[in-house]
Amino acid sequence: MITAARNYLVFLRRCARVAFVGDWRYYSWMGVLTVIILLGLNAYAKQFAHGLIVTGMSDEVSWGVYIANFTFLVGVAAAAVMMVIPVYIYDNEELHDLVIFGELLAVAAIIMCLMFVTVDLGRPDRFWHLIPGLGQMNFPASMLSWDVIVLNGYLLLNVHICGYLLYCRYQNRKPTKWFYIPFVFSAIIWAVSIHTVTAFLYVGLGGRPFWNASIVGPRFLASAFTAGPAIIILALQIIRSTTHYRITDKALLTLRGIVQVSMIINVFLLVCEVFKEFYSGNLHVASAKYLFLGLHGHHALVPWIWSAITFNLIAMVLLVLPVSRGLRYLNVACVLSIVGIWIEKGMGLVIPGFIPTPLGAIVEYTPSLNETLVCFGIWAFGLLCYTIFLRMSVPILQGRLSKANEGISEPGPNDIVAETSVTSHS
Amino acid sequence: MPAPAPHDPLTAPDAGVTRRSFLRTSAVLATGLAAVAASLKPLFEMEDITSAQQFMQKYYKELTPEDMAKVLQRIEGEVEKEYGVRPHVRDLRPMDGVEFVYALNLSRCIGCRKCVHACVAENNQSRSPEIQYIRVLKMPHGTFDLEKGDHNYASEQVPEKGFFYMPVQCQQCHNPPCVKVCPVNATWQETDGITVIDYNWCIGCRYCEAACPYWARRFNFTKPSIPAERLNPNMSYLGNRPRSQGVMEKCHFCVQRTRAGRYPACLEVCPTGSRKFGNILDPNSEISQILRTKRVFMQLKEDIGTNPRFFYYFDV
Amino acid sequence: MHPQNRTPMVLTGLAVVFIGLAAAFLSDSWGYPAPRAKIPLVDKAILDPTTVRRTYADLIRAKEDLSDFDCYACHEKGQPPPLRYDENHKLLIPEEHVNIVMGHGSHGRNNNCFNCHNETNLTTLQPRDGRELKLENSTELCGSCHGPTYRDWDSGAHGRSNGYWNTKLGPAVKKDCVNCHNPHSPRFPGRKPAPGPHTLHGTGEVTHTPESPSTH
Numbered sequence: 001m002i003t004a005a006r007n008y009l010v011f012l013r014r015c016a017r018v019a020f021v022g023d024w025r026y027y028s029w030m031g032v033l034t035v036i037i038l039l040g041l042n043a044y045a046k047q048f049a050h051g052l053i054v055t056g057m058s059d060e061v062s063w064g065v066y067i068a069n070f071t072f073l074v075g076v077a078a079a080a081v082m083m084v085i086p087v088y089i090y091d092n093e094e095l096h097d098l099v100i101f102g103e104l105l106a107v108a109a110i111i112m113c114l115m116f117v118t119v120d121l122g123r124p125d126r127f128w129h130l131i132p133g134l135g136q137m138n139f140p141a142s143m144l145s146w147d148v149i150v151l152n153g154y155l156l157l158n159v160h161i162c163g164y165l166l167y168c169r170y171q172n173r174k175p176t177k178w179f180y181i182p183f184v185f186s187a188i189i190w191a192v193s194i195h196t197v198t199a200f201l202y203v204g205l206g207g208r209p210f211w212n213a214s215i216v217g218p219r220f221l222a223s224a225f226t227a228g229p230a231i232i233i234l235a236l237q238i239i240r241s242t243t244h245y246r247i248t249d250k251a252l253l254t255l256r257g258i259v260q261v262s263m264i265i266n267v268f269l270l271v272c273e274v275f276k277e278f279y280s281g282n283l284h285v286a287s288a289k290y291l292f293l294g295l296h297g298h299h300a301l302v303p304w305i306w307s308a309i310t311f312n313l314i315a316m317v318l319l320v321l322p323v324s325r326g327l328r329y330l331n332v333a334c335v336l337s338i339v340g341i342w343i344e345k346g347m348g349l350v351i352p353g354f355i356p357t358p359l360g361a362i363v364e365y366t367p368s369l370n371e372t373l374v375c376f377g378i379w380a381f382g383l384l385c386y387t388i389f390l391r392m393s394v395p396i397l398q399g400r401l402s403k404a405n406e407g408i409s410e411p412g413p414n415d416i417v418a419e420t421s422v423t424s425h426s
Numbered sequence: 427m428p429a430p431a432p433h434d435p436l437t438a439p440d441a442g443v444t445r446r447s448f449l450r451t452s453a454v455l456a457t458g459l460a461a462v463a464a465s466l467k468p469l470f471e472m473e474d475i476t477s478a479q480q481f482m483q484k485y486y487k488e489l490t491p492e493d494m495a496k497v498l499q500r501i502e503g504e505v506e507k508e509y510g511v512r513p514h515v516r517d518l519r520p521m522d523g524v525e526f527v528y529a530l531n532l533s534r535c536i537g538c539r540k541c542v543h544a545c546v547a548e549n550n551q552s553r554s555p556e557i558q559y560i561r562v563l564k565m566p567h568g569t570f571d572l573e574k575g576d577h578n579y580a581s582e583q584v585p586e587k588g589f590f591y592m593p594v595q596c597q598q599c600h601n602p603p604c605v606k607v608c609p610v611n612a613t614w615q616e617t618d619g620i621t622v623i624d625y626n627w628c629i630g631c632r633y634c635e636a637a638c639p640y641w642a643r644r645f646n647f648t649k650p651s652i653p654a655e656r657l658n659p660n661m662s663y664l665g666n667r668p669r670s671q672g673v674m675e676k677c678h679f680c681v682q683r684t685r686a687g688r689y690p691a692c693l694e695v696c697p698t699g700s701r702k703f704g705n706i707l708d709p710n711s712e713i714s715q716i717l718r719t720k721r722v723f724m725q726l727k728e729d730i731g732t733n734p735r736f737f738y739y740f741d742v
Numbered sequence: 743m744h745p746q747n748r749t750p751m752v753l754t755g756l757a758v759v760f761i762g763l764a765a766a767f768l769s770d771s772w773g774y775p776a777p778r779a780k781i782p783l784v785d786k787a788i789l790d791p792t793t794v795r796r797t798y799a800d801l802i803r804a805k806e807d808l809s810d811f812d813c814y815a816c817h818e819k820g821q822p823p824p825l826r827y828d829e830n831h832k833l834l835i836p837e838e839h840v841n842i843v844m845g846h847g848s849h850g851r852n853n854n855c856f857n858c859h860n861e862t863n864l865t866t867l868q869p870r871d872g873r874e875l876k877l878e879n880s881t882e883l884c885g886s887c888h889g890p891t892y893r894d895w896d897s898g899a900h901g902r903s904n905g906y907w908n909t910k911l912g913p914a915v916k917k918d919c920v921n922c923h924n925p926h927s928p929r930f931p932g933r934k935p936a937p938g939p940h941t942l943h944g945t946g947e948v949t950h951t952p953e954s955p956s957t958h
Contacts, residue, residue, distance in 0.1 A: 023748075024748035024749040024751070027749060027752045027756065031756040031759065034756075035763060038461050038462060038763055038767075041462070041465045042465035042767050045466050045467065045468040045469045046468040046773045048468070048469060049472045050648055051646065051647050052630075052647045052672070053647035053648035053942065054774065054775050057647070058942040058943055059641075059644055060641075062632045062635045062636060063632065120632075121629050121630050121631055121672075122629065122630015122631070122632070122645065122671070122673060123628065123629050123630045123673060125476055126628075126629045127629065129485075130609060130629065135610060136485050136610050136611040136612075137610065137611075138606075138608055138611045141606050142607050143607065145609045148609065204607070204637075206730045206731065206732075207603060207730060208636065208637075283573070286573055353636070354636075356573055357641045358572070358638065358640055358727075359561060359577070359594060359640070360574070360575050361575075361577050361641075369773055446750075450750055450757075451753065453753075453757040454756050454760070456757075457756075457758075457761050457764070458756075458760050460760065460761070461764040461767070463764075464763070464764035464765075464767035465763075465764075465767045467767055468770075531899070534900075536933070538936060539936035540788050540936055542936065543784045543788045543789055544788075544789050547789050553783060555778065555942050556781055577938065577939060579935065579938065580938055583934065584934075584935045648775075653783060687906045687910070688905065688911075688912065689903070689904065689905065689906070689907055693902070694791045694902075696902060697793070697794060697922070697930075697933075698922065698930060704907045705908070711898075712897065712899065712907075715898060715899065716899045719897070719899070720899070741894070
């Protein structure tokens, strides 16, 4: 028992050391992220001291860019794990590595989600009121209580899966199937649930006709499975170029397939939504009008949504054409998808729900400087987490950081020792 | 591919740590920590850091009468410290056999907004930033499309020809969406029909504000500011005691008055007597008689299924 | 530059940046909410629940001077005061009663003084059924013509009560007709509305709504 604990602590210490030590590029990257995080921390300190008045939110538009980012990132977290599906159909040991990168992204995304929700709270010091047993949890009526449970559960699930698989690889031990396979399959179902629950947060509100529509749930999932794998495609290429971890283009093209189909579905659902809103001309169309056309002289979001639609359409065309088998075009399509979906699902979903208010008033919303700094800070923190996770996991997967070489040497940034390749069945 | 450098301090953990590199690393760490500490400076400017008792306070429904007495004492002390006025804070419970209903005569409302301001004064709402539970809409004749309402009319005289005026406040719905969505049960409906908020339990997530179809709920985006000379010292725990930054509030039918048998402040100040209030379970109350005899009365947004306890009716 | 030399430079640079950041934080130069426009406190008269008029009954209760209502200080007992009309059959108000503006009913339908006042006993009022009502019971007079409104007033649907809805705990004081309506010109007067709402951000100007012109 004690040796097991000691071994684990040594493992953690070595991982931590690897995370804090690197070359000048690593220090520059982490330095930039730290500066942004500190700017965000300072901005949040101001918000904690003075209240949410330092944001651009008001009683009319009471959720803003924090919840917009939260919504987007829940989708990324859900989709990151969906890569597991094609991988587990092919019982290939090497493919598990790709899955780990996806799940680590999910962990980073969930951490960001939890942070975004926390900074949005008026009284974060009262977070303990949410803990079942200690506080009061309005389960099952409140979708937010569901969200708290499923997000934290998803975090624990993925931390367990990654931690276990990485530690086994570190010890050069074959992982026991029962310790991770059931969790992986739970994670697949759980991934769908976290995003559905988040969608239901909006759908369940009868007083907001823009959100109270059955298309919101499917659109959430379609857009998540577009943006999530797109982020992973970009992340894998960055991993490949900075760590020389071999990731074949075939793996990237499998993901391209997912992004392609999801984007087509996403655009189709957009068409459905636009038709439903505008064809019948009933009174509940005000929010959609505000978003797409402007309402009574207020049109702050109109350029944003049309840019998003343009990006999504260009991305869809690129993804459908064989030209996107080439990485340059694929990357362009991915970036366009991510930006387009961030706008559409973030500002394009949350803000129009509040404009006009249920009493018909229009008060527009612009994120304040403070709000923006907090958002950047949280994104930077998420990137920092993901960088650290990769910095720990890549050497483990490559075999350079293993029990066998404990006490001998730590892997340096430019060491190329053993390589493991990641391929994907077509 | 570059080979690992022999003097690379990264591959030889213990050898090669020069004084310079140690100092450099320490400098980065120290300056980093200094930057972290400096970034938290605004926290030290906070005056209103929550006390331990406030932080640990139990949920309203779990407080014993002794707990509640202590809480009320503490609140009285806090208010006295802040405003220089010792209030009287009570925990009024719902009366048996009482269900409150409100009715508003749209033929009589002239849109003078006295109710708005009387409510603000009675319920110790923040003046800056401004919180007002009641919002009066100036509606053109012949429509109930709320988008056509004007919230900030400032005509020389009201009522203006061709318009009617509709005040909207919390409707104390039978089927309240705000209660359904609150993750911590900070808002619930009591037996007399009033949906109340435990201000010391609310975490400020604003889900209820998004859920309300009547835009009835308000959030304290910063510390509310109430002029001490206008503080109403007759307070109740679930009603008009001063709220803190980061929590929700809304119309509660003046619990501090109505549960003591009195009319709400908005009703008492209305110059045209457009507001009607009472116990619907009493067949002889004004409100029962109105709802029995008036042929045309309605609930706002009836189709959503909230079933409000607030009725709008017409005389002429 | 040799990659090996870059790391120390980057680290030194980082340390400098952190110091700069710390100084920037301590200087507090950004991020605070813009000072809000001062919203003036509302005039206390708006908060006053007193009715627009005081009735004769109110004056009696308050034990005030009622000499203004002593009709026979000027009029002669037994002599009904004559009514004078102009060429358009509009009632001419004598200069002693110049503060009375007649406007009872559209097109001046009810501008005959003795429709309500008893010409043989000016201190009383006369509903059509032959009764004589004291001035403080004018509500019965109004109700003798305005039946449906009187019925509503009686049940509480019209007019206002102040005090307690639960009369077991305290009194409810129902206002009389003439607390709100001038009996000679009963149409409820218009008034200036109290100030409208202010938004949280911006210049404190009011909410943008469709009907109001855009201010910027």
